[in-house]
Amino acid sequence: MGAASARRLLMIEQGGRGGVTDYTDELTRALAAEGWAITLATAADHTYPPVAGVEVVPIFRYLRDESAIGGALRRRGLGKLVNGLFFLAALPRLMRLARRAEIVHSQGWEIPQIGLLAVLCLRLTGTPIVQTAHGTFERAESFLRTRRVVRRLTGRLLARMIVHTEADRLRVREWVGERSVVIPHGEYGGLASKGAGAEREAARAALGVAAEASATLMYGQLRTDKGLEDLIAAVEQVPETHLLIGGKDAGALAAVRERLQNPALSPRVTLREGFLDMRETAELFAAADTVALPYRAASQSGVLLLAYGFARPVIIYPAGGMVEAVIDGETGWICSASEVAALARALADSARAGHEECLRRGQRGRELASERFSWPAIAARTGELYREVLGDA
Helix, strand or coil: CCHHHCCEEEEECCCCCCHHHHHHHHHHHHHHHCCCEEEEEEECCCCCCCECCEEEEEEECCCCCCCHHHHHHHHCCCHHHHHHHHHHHHHHHHHHHHHHCCEEEECCCCCHHHHHHHHHHHHHCCCCEEEECCCCCCCCCCCHHHHHHHHHHHHHHCCEEEECCHHHHHHHHHHHCCCEEECCCCCCHHHHHCCCCCCHHHHHHHHCCCCCCEEEEEECCEEHHHCHHHHHHHHHHCCCEEEEEEECEEEHHHHHHHHHCCCCCHHHEEEEECCCCHHHHHHHHHHCCEEEECCCCCCCCHHHHHHHHCCCCEEECCCHHHHHHCCECCCEEECCCCCHHHHHHHHHHHHHHHHHHHHHHHHHHHHHHHHHCCHHHHHHHHHHHHHHHHCCC
16 A cells, blocks of 8 residues: 555544553554555544654543552542543544544443443534454443443444454454454564563562562453453462562452461562563563463453563463464463462462473464464454455455
């Protein structure tokens, strides 16, 4: 696609930081290399670097929890309300951007109910909408019926929905019928390389991990559905394992803080809480032998692919689409069941396997990611989907 024939794409990613931002950064780079002219609508305090062919337009304002005002509002239960109002205020500008584009691609919405309103507004512009569902399962039991209705209504307004695994495609069929398509999550070798230079011995010394310990890492947004409670219970049963935890709390840490202070466990736990830059992230991965992802419900995981990028094997529950990206015995360990006893056995197995075997499986994971999940291939398939929607196929 030459410059003269470049098609105009509006990409929408609200948050401006974190896992979906990393995904969107890689995808827009690869799409721009394919010749798409991209406008990226995102947060005012985003972390996107400049990329040729991508115009970043900061339209979503936030009061973040780490700010004094944002923290105070959150403690009073007003944080989501204020940020929701900021989001609504951005919709007129978002519609103007959509009118300039030939196709819109949303990376999902932080509050699905308000996201439905955004999709309705975008539909009024006449520009077709593609949306990526990064998570297709329900993370909370409250207002479950309402959220399902919102998902179905949103699905009816989309031209296509992208999901990352076959398990996701089957799950979203009730929302979008046959208008979903599987395009895998891309690899994160390039992202991991930004933290290059972290060495195992120095990282372990800095993080308080004994040289002979088997270290496992839980990393990312620490939500209650990610299995931190199960992981702590399993580590308690495997005394040779040191637990590394890194990321911003989204409820999981609050639920386990007392257990982490147990004198029998606390010497074997290192916590790095908050939004971590790539240097801090690389230090955690360098110190780890494995990355634990005991999610009871899951789509695909950016953390899993980041682990492969750092050449670290993973330990997962046999849940959702996660098993589609792991070769048991080659790129990690798949637990026999989604339960603490099975997770403890996998941790013990990885400790007995030793550092060299973990390195072998981690390297195989890096190779697998490069083979199956390259960004040029993903961008090419995404571009094909856009052209199908636009009638250019």
